Amino acid sequence: MKPARFAYHAPATAAEAVALLAEHGPGTRLLAGGQTLMPLLASRTVRPPRIVDLNRVPELAFVTRDGSRLRIGALTRLRHVENDPAVRAALPLLAEVTALAGPVQVRHRATVGGALAYADPAAEYPAVAVALDARIEVRGDEIRQVDAAEFFLGAHRTALGATELLAAVEFPVPSAPAAYAIERIAPRATGPALAGAVVVLGPATGRIVLFGVTPTPVRPAAAEAALARGAAPDEVAEAAVEGLDPPDTPTIRGVSRRALARGAVARAVATARDKVTHA
Amino acid sequence: MPEHIDVKMTVNGQPRSATTTARTTLADFLRESCGLTATHVGCEQGVCGACTVSMDGVTVLSCLLLAVQADGAEIRTAEGLGGPDGALSPLAAALQAEHGIQCGFCTPGFLMRGTELLRERPAPAEAEIRAGLCGNLCRCTGYTNVIKAVARAAEAGGTAPSPAEQAALRREDLRLLAGRGEFVNDVSPPGTLHAAFLRSIVASGRILRLDASAARSLDGVVAVLTAADLNDRAGPMQPTPRLADDDPRLLPLAGERVHFAGEPLALVVARDRYVAEDALELIEVEIEPARPVLEPETAAEDTTNLVYPETGTNLCTEMASPVRPKLRRALDDSPHVVRATCRQQRQANAPMETRGVVASYDPGTGELSATISTQNPHEAKLAMSRVTGLAAERIRVTARDVGGSFGQKFWTGRDELTVTLAAYVLGRTIKWIEDGRENFTASTHARGDVGTGTFALDEDGRFLGSYLDHLEDTGAYPTGVIAKAGPFVGMMFTGPYRIPQHAFRFRSVRTSTCPRGAYRGPWAFATVAREEMLDEVARAVGLDPLELRRRNVLSAAELPYSLPTRLMLDHVTPADTLEEVARLLDYDRLRERQRRLFEQEGRLLGLGLALCVEPSSIGTMDPISTDTARLRVEPDGTVTAFLATGSGGQGVETTMAQVVAGELGLAVDAVRVVQGDTGDTPYGRGTGASGTAVITGSACRAAAGELLTTARQLAAGLLGVPAERIEPRDGALADRLDPAAAATWAELAQAARTAGDTGVLEAVGRFKAPPVTWSNACHGCLVEVDRELGLVRIERYVVAEDCGRIINTKVVEGQVAGGVLQGIGGALFEEVRYDEQGRPLTLGLADYTVPTAVEAPAVECAHIETPSPTPGGHKGMGQGGAVGALPCVFNAVADALALVGARVDRTPVDPERILTALARADAERLQPAARPASPS
Incomplete structure (x- = not known):
């Protein structure tokens, strides 16, 4: 299980990386943490002719807090995010979720940009980006900002163009700390979640984002309304999965996955409310 | 961009520079260019953790890094953890003292990660240790002793072994902990070439065309061998002539038809493994697909869709013992007659080290030498002699360290023999290291059994007789030993119970799937089916599972006991182990707690028991007796x-x-x-x-x-x-x-x-060996099933075992704990799956979800030492842990589900099956008039 041949570039700046993408066009793959791409290369499931390695682009690795905004560079390692004091102070949910993204060895290498750009339907990161109103900074010929809610287009599909790279992600920092909870339903500590939910309780409204049940993270509006009016967790959860019809897979039927999503929402709502009570 | 790149890095404090290629992984660079072989290549998918090294101060998976990415970095490997005088690091010493190491293949990864964990958290809580090690898989130890070792190393840098521990220390550990083990992939004689197999992606079909000309002309390729090149040169390939099942005949490579997805079609021999895999992509293959045989239960009766059309049947073996009139009457007319079905899923041995061989033939001397990952070097030598036609005296086989096997490497496989034959034909040194995907699709699978049992009992719940109809899925190429071991399931089905009459039918059936091979307790289904069915019987007759077992378990006074199939059971203590487990669990109090938590909070706790007698050291299976x-x-x-x-x-x-x-x-x-x-x-x-x-x-x-x-x-x-x-x-x-x-x-x-x-x-x-030396054990556990999410948490796990006189208690407990975790994996997590066209869906450890340190319970072990009549008074006990744990955990889950009238009848009991069972029970409660759906 060894990768096929590829041409390898290790640019030193983001501008160079973008230029390489522009020069060589589609088929060129960006390599960040490699925790997803490398297994695909090894099994030759993907075999790009050219790889642009972002790991020697220091300008892409940073965490900065600028008043009400927290910016994280795409090449920032997950392990760094979970331990970063600024992240922990501003967005404890983000720190907590990051620690769920695989074993330590993986988190030492995996990056924020990779966790978002891979757009894995079963992953926590895209859901949290949506729940926290993140904006994603995309860099190509020009720099543009994409709301997380608009960024994820399908399973492993994003708004990134073939000659663009994900440069950073920016989170608004709430003025008062929000109560939050994440429920990740999986039989084992590692491996993909079967379903999950993120709940964020702001002063007036609440957010619910489901993952693992639909191709992209989804915010069930009726459930958020139920959450806002203080409905019981079970009622919120029932509303959250209303109309959801995940497909059957070899390991789990859609109806079971739906039940797991329901359970995840009920628990996340209860946990988040509990945090409000005890705040 | 040039193909070759110079990289420099510091490895274990030494500067290293070498020319490599862009695609070379850091793991391969360290192993091949630096000669540092402690870093093991296991899954190559970033799942097993055996390749963990430290880069610039943090642990990373070196199979997921390119060597060029480490240019300029500081790397530390397991070779660099000990003292300059060769002293073990504190964690390594603790792993030795606690027996947190068995085969040692995963150990370097644990050392790297554990050392880092201790640096970050000098006094870690147990939960932190478990979570911190969840990226390192171990298939041997059950993690219990690994976790103890990390905790021990945290205490003032580790305490020295006590005199008792000192006496039990494993001497294997010193080389393994120093990163100086010698696994097959660590052996690279000068001039070694590397092989890779082209495998069918089609389950069944006729080979129309195979063109290797482009592959042969690729730079770096030495040979591409096909059926036309090798099959006529091959002698018999049966794993062992005395246990052979010579129909169908095994050949090195498929020539006319393929019989499962994964079957080898060609063998590339090249300068390195990377080039060999490049060449695989250049071989053009055309296969006319046929309908595969995938369902063993229908395949047995099918006479039209056949794995081997020339045989006229998919039945491989059929054997039945007579149902005598007394048994017939019992099964017809007893106060209680209970039928139950048990399905055990297809599993994989999943050793952390895949199969592999380095075979070298020197035409000048006429001698063949081979290093192979095997449990059985001498039989490997004889098998190599048969396939090459070389006299056995001209062959030398070595196998220093083997990274787990659990039966898979007992007999020498087709692929290892094909590579050996290629080395002989080409007169070269060829290394083949199976990759993770091959191990899960083309080595051997295990289990895959269906049994229907019928039990007759009197008014008091005492057995009068039993019957087992057992069907085994043997895959496309039944390996001889398994087709002959299957009937043993029916023969020993009644196990440690007083069941006066018994008969069985055994059938093994061919399917278009990976061959079935040996796995820890090839006779396991006897225990799995019986113990799972016994709980079903207990529910049917209204007895507690413990009470049903108490009424029927053999007491010491009844020994020796002749099983209805004439097997003699003696020197075992099933009743004692049952009582010991009941005592350790405080069974009655747990039953009370279960009832209370269900009534008051609706929680689903479940108690599971399983008794197991293990036929160790069988005396009628030469050459291994x-x-x-x-x-x-x-x-x-x-x-x-x-x-x-x-x-x-x-x-x-x-x-x-x-x-x-x-x-x-x-x-x-x-x-x-x-x-x-x-x-x-x-x-x-x-x-x-x-x-x-x-x-x-x-x-x-x-x-x-x-x-x-x-x-x-x-x-x-x-x-x-x-x-x-x-x-x-x-x-x-x-x-x-x-x-x-x-x-x-x-x-x-x-x-x-x-x-x-x-x-x-x-x-x-x-x-x-005498005919059978039985050991025995009782497993007990307490689980809680999450009714909303279908998840299972094991609260306690207890084993009382009797393996006779113990040589080394830590070794015994290590075998028990490791076996138990394999059984738990089978009960809750692991399943090998195919799609409806017979294409494998389980391609590696990312899909075959073996338990991590987080899911592994602490296994409490109690020993009863009843000597066997053999010279040392020992009994074998390597397999029973895996065999007893699967039904024990299944029974506990079924026990919990029974509280709400839900039923499961197959493993693994994963969230899908539990949620489905609960939903069906809900539906039945809403429609009370409906007849309960029979489990399918």
Whole structure:
């Protein structure tokens, strides 16, 4: 299980990386943490002719807090995010979720940009980006900002163009700390979640984002309304999965996955409310 | 961009520079360019953690990094963790003291990650240790002792072993913990070429075309061998002639038809593995697909859709014992007659080290040497002799360290033999290391059984008779040993219970799937089916599962007991282990707690029990029923034991040294064990089938007895006293009546040079096993099922086992705990799946979800030591842990689900099956008139 041949570039700046993408066009793959791409290369499931390695682009690795905004560079390692004091102070949910993204060895290498750009339907990161109103900074010929809610287009599909790279992600920092909870339903500590939910309780409204049940993270509006009016967790959860019809897979039927999503929402709502009570 | 790139890095404090290619992984760079082979390549998918190294101060998976990415970095590997004087690091020492290591393949990864964890958290809580190690998989230890070792190392850098621990330390560990183990992939003689197989992606079909010309002309390719090149050169490929099932005939490569997805079509031999895989992509294959046979239950009756059309049937073996009138009446007319079905899923052995061989043939000398990952080097040698036609004396097989096997590497597989044949045909040295995908799709699978049992009981819940209809999915190429082991399930089905009448039908059926091979307890389904069905019976007759077992379990007074199938059961303690588990669990109190939590909070707790008798050291399965040991006294008075066994995690180098030292009255350190080399050791059975303690141990005792007889004569001559007065004392042979008169073993070796027949003080001993040496165990556990999410948490796990006299308690408990976790994996997580076209869906450890340190319960182990009638009083116990745990956990889950009327009838009981069972029970409650759906 060894990768096929590829041409390898290790640019030193983001501008160079973008230029390489522009020069060589589609088929060129960006390599960040490699925790997803490398297994695909090894099994030759993907075999790009050219790889642009972002790991020697220091300008892409940073965490900065600028008043009400927290910016994280795409090449920032997950392990760094979970331990970063600024992240922990501003967005404890983000720190907590990051620690769920695989074993330590993986988190030492995996990056924020990779966790978002891979757009894995079963992953926590895209859901949290949506729940926290993140904006994603995309860099190509020009720099543009994409709301997380608009960024994820399908399973492993994003708004990134073939000659663009994900440069950073920016989170608004709430003025008062929000109560939050994440429920990740999986039989084992590692491996993909079967379903999950993120709940964020702001002063007036609440957010619910489901993952693992639909191709992209989804915010069930009726459930958020139920959450806002203080409905019981079970009622919120029932509303959250209303109309959801995940497909059957070899390991789990859609109806079971739906039940797991329901359970995840009920628990996340209860946990988040509990945090409000005890705040 | 040039293909070749120069990289420089600092590895373990030493500067290293080499030319590599862009695609070379850091793991391969460290192993091939730096010669640092402690970093093991396991799954190559970033799942197993065996390749963990430290880069610039943090642990990373070196299979997921390119070497070029580490240019300029500081790398540390397991070789660099110990002291400069070779001293073990604190964690390594703790792993040895706690027996947190068995085969040692995953150990370097644990050392790297554990060392980092201790640096970050000097006093970690147990939950932190478990979570911190969840990226490192271990298939041997069950993690319990690994976790203890990390905690121990955290306490003031680790405490020194106590005298009792010191005496039990495994000597294998020193090299493994230092990163100096020698696994097959660590062997690279000069000029080694690398092989890769092209495999069918189609389950069934006719090969229309196979064109290797483009692959052959690729730079770096030495040969591309197809069926046309190799099949006519191949001798018989059966794993062993005495257990062979010669229909269908095994050939190196598929030539006309393929019979499962994964079947080898061609073998590329190239400069390196990367180029070999490039060449695979250039081979053009056209296969006309046919409808595969995938459902064993329908395949048995099917006469039109056949795996082998020429045979006219998919049935491979059929065997039935007669249903006598008395049993027929019992099954028809008893107060209780209960039918139950049990389905055990297809599983994988999933050793952390895949299969592999390095075979080298020198046409100049006519000699073939091979290093192979095997449990059985001598049988590998004979198999290589058969396939190449070379005389066995011209072949030498070595197997130093084996990274787990659990039965998969007992007999030498088709692929290893094909590579060996290729080395012979080409006159070269060829290395083939199976990759993770091949291990899960093309080596061997395990289990895949369906059983329907019928039980007759009297009014009091006492068994009157039973019948088992057992169907085994044997895959496309039944390996002989398995097709012959299957009927054993029916023969020993009644196990440790008083069931006076029993009959069975056994059928094995071919399917278009990966062949079924041996896996820890090939007869496991006897226990799995019986114990799962017993709980079903208990529910049907309204008895607690413990009470049903109490009423029917054999007591000591009833032994020896002739099973209805005439197998004799003796020297076992099933009733005692059952009571011990009930006591340890505080069973009645747990039942009460279960009831209370269900009534008050609706929670689903479940209690599971499983009794197991393990037929170890079977005496009717030659060549593995007999073993030979050779002992030689060296000039310095130490003793070398030459054994046919191998190092696959069982600690044989340690336990057999303990046995020999005990017999000769020597310190354990004075005995050295040489194994895993056919050039040095006498022919023997290898390591497997729970036979080392009884068979190899008894052979060691026999050899020691012979040696003592000779040595007594020599001592008598030296001391001038009659030989009858000579006895071992303080590491020497001494005069029983004179405290001062003794001859050291060095003096005896010297005396043999002049006085003995051969000039060497040595002896050979042999042991042939009696028909069956039974060990037994009872497993018990408490689980909680999350009714909303279908998840299972194991709260407690208890085993009471009787393996006779124990040689090394830590080794025994390690086998139990490791086996238990494999059983838990089978109960809750693991399943090998195919799609409806017979294409494998389980492609590696990312899909085959073996438990991590987070899911592994602490296994509490109690020992009852009832000696067996074999020389040491031991009984084999390597397999029972895996066998008992699966039904135990299943029963606990079923017990919890029964609280709400939900039923499951197959493993693994994963969230899908639990949620489906709960939903069905809900639906039945809403429609009480409806007949309960029978489980399917």
